[in-house]
Amino acid sequence: GGAFGSKGPMTPRTAIVAVAAKRLGRPVRCVTSRMQAFGTQTYRAETRHRIRIGAGKDGRITAFAHEGWEVTSRPDPYVVGGTSATGRMYDYGSVLTHVSLVQADRNTPGYMRSPPETPYVYALENAMDEMAVALGMDPVEFRRINEPKAEPIGKKPFSSRSLIQCYEQAANAFGWAKRDPKVGAMRDGDWLIGMGCATAIYPTAVAPCAARVRLTSDGDVRVQCGSHEIGTGVRTVAAQMASERLGVSIDKVTVEMGDSSLPPAPVSGGSISTASVCSAVLKACDAIRAKLSAGATAEGGPLAGSHNEELDLDGGKLAARGGASAKIEDVFKAMQIGAIEEYAEFAPKGATPEAVKKLYAGQSEFHGGDQDEDSVKYAFGAEFVEVRINSYTREIRVPRIVGAFAAGRIMNTRTARSQLMGGMIWGIGQALHEATEVDRRYARYVNRDLQDYLVPVNADIRDLQVILVPEVDHAVNPAGVKGLGELGNVGTAAAVASAVYHATGKRIRDLPIRIDQLIA
Structure with a gap:
């Protein structure tokens, strides 16, 4: 069980189990206890950062440097490398980034939701907040002043960038204008109140994917794709895409997934599933639409006189702009067939000629983010947090958090909100709870169970609001989707740290x- 990165990379025990099963010719299961899992699984690599920002009194940044150091194991040069995102966040003027690996006697790190961006953006947004304070400037206004027209390194345009809209909507919903900027000035009895904000960013990636779609004369649709449903709702959005493109109600759509005999899909990671699967399903559905239109307008077809018109497909009917329409079942009768089935292979811009062949071999090509030549593709968000810190005990509570996110087309608002909410809750855990303690004498993890490894529970999460900012971006992929599963986790911890400073005057890095x- 489990997902969100922890099962993404190959671990030694995975390979051992595969070899044993192959030699024995039967299934083999490796069972690890929770305590053992801490030593056999990957983890988020520890990082250390040095950030330097130079700005004029008007708040405009003139120079930016971000150096990072990351722990990895002796044999594996696993690298996070989050400077790709931080170096393109704002209008810096000149940019310097550098990442160094520090090899230690540790197991190899691995992916954990938003792997590169989370620790690197935490460092950047702490520095941005500190600079805003030094300038005597509102942190939101400081970011607005340094909003770039193009990314500062390669000067490529953003395919779309709605960060300022995110800040405006989140700040309004949060009540940022009521904030007293003076440190320690806001109180409620024994509780110090702090308010902070931070930017969220995640690269918009997409991967090759294949899908098979079948439409029958009675309007039933079957979608087949080898993607994995890990609780994020990919079955739902695939059904929605087919329903929309083929003009049938969603209860007429059946989705089959999670079987290696189905057309292959990329790994369920990197926030690529919705964009990749929906792009492949869209392509297959459009091929079906083309065949239906050709059959309907052919000689003897129910819309034979409408061959020069664009046909709409909705409600189980093909309709010409001139007003003529025909039921799908009548089109099938004219074509003398009972079903149309199309297999489609989607390969994003920049994919190699062998991309789909490699997909069949279990290898995924990721494309997007800052890799493309024409533009830089990112999803953005703004997060605002209120903390309350007891003036005597220094207990920290987070009663309110608001996040506004722009991620291209939102296929399903319910699943999108759920993903972003989960990411923000995880960000609160990163900020206030989660840490793995290492006994340096014996190279063993001390807090190896759910009693000692703390994660947020219901009592830690109070008022959490997610705002979905409308955004249209046809450049990212045919579906217009920007992945958002990992976006919500990126800025939360930095917003909490900013709020802690506002309440106490202590800058916690x-x-x-x-x-x-906070007691010192």
Whole structure:
């Protein structure tokens, strides 16, 4: 069980189980206890950062440098490398980035939701907040002043960038204008109140994908794709795409997934599933539409006189702009067939000629983000947090958090909100709870169970609001979708740290932020 990165990379025990099963000719299961899992699984690599920002009194940044150091194991040069995102966040003028690996006697790190962006953006947004304070400037206004027209490194345009709209909508919903900017000025009895904000960013990637779609004369649709449903709702959005493109109600759509005999799909990671699967389904559906239109307008077809018109497909009917229409079942009768089935292979711009062949071999090509020549493709968000810190005990609470996110076309608002909400809750855990403690004498993890490894529970999460900012971006992929599963996790911890500073005047750079750091 589990997903969101922890099962993404190949681990030694995975290979051992595969070899054993192959030699024995029967299934083999490796069972690890929760305590053992801490030593056999990957983890988010520890990072250290040095950020330098130069700005004029008008708040415009003139120079930016971000250096990172990352822990990895002796044999594996696993690298996070989040400077690709931080180096393109704002209008910096000149940019310097550098990442160094520090090899240690540790197991190899791995992916954990928003792997590169989370630790690197935490460092950047802390520095941005600190610079805004030094300039005597509102942190939101500081970011607005340094909003770029193009990314600062290659000067490529953004395919779309709605960050300022995110800040405006989130700030309004949060009540940022009521914030007293003076440190420690806001109180409620024994509780110090702090408010902070931070930017979220995640590269918009897409991968080759294949899908098979079948439409029958009675309007039933079957979608087949080898993607994995890990609880994010990819079955739902695939059904929605087919329903929309073929003009049938969604209850007429059946989706089959999670079987290696189906057309292959990329790994369910990197926030690419919705964009990749929906692009392949869209392509297959459009091929079906083309065949239906050709059959309807052919000689003897029910719309034979409408061959020069664009046909709409909706409600189980093909309709010409001139007003003539025909039921799908009548078109099938004219074509003398009972079903149309199309197999489609989607390969994004920049994919190699062998991309789909490699997909069949279990290898995924990721494209997008800052890799494309024509533009830089990112999803953005703005997060605002209120913290309350007891003036005597320094207990930290997060009563309110608001996030506004722009991620291209939102296929399903319910699943999108759920993803972003989960990411923000995880961000609160990163900020205040989660840490793996290592006994350096014996190279063993100390807090190896759910009693000692703290994660947020219901009592930690109060008022959490997600705002979906409308955004249209046809350049990212045919579906117009920007992945958002990992976006919500990126800015939360930095917004919490900013709020802690506003309440206490203490600038906490290490995570998690604990009571003892605030008592000194």
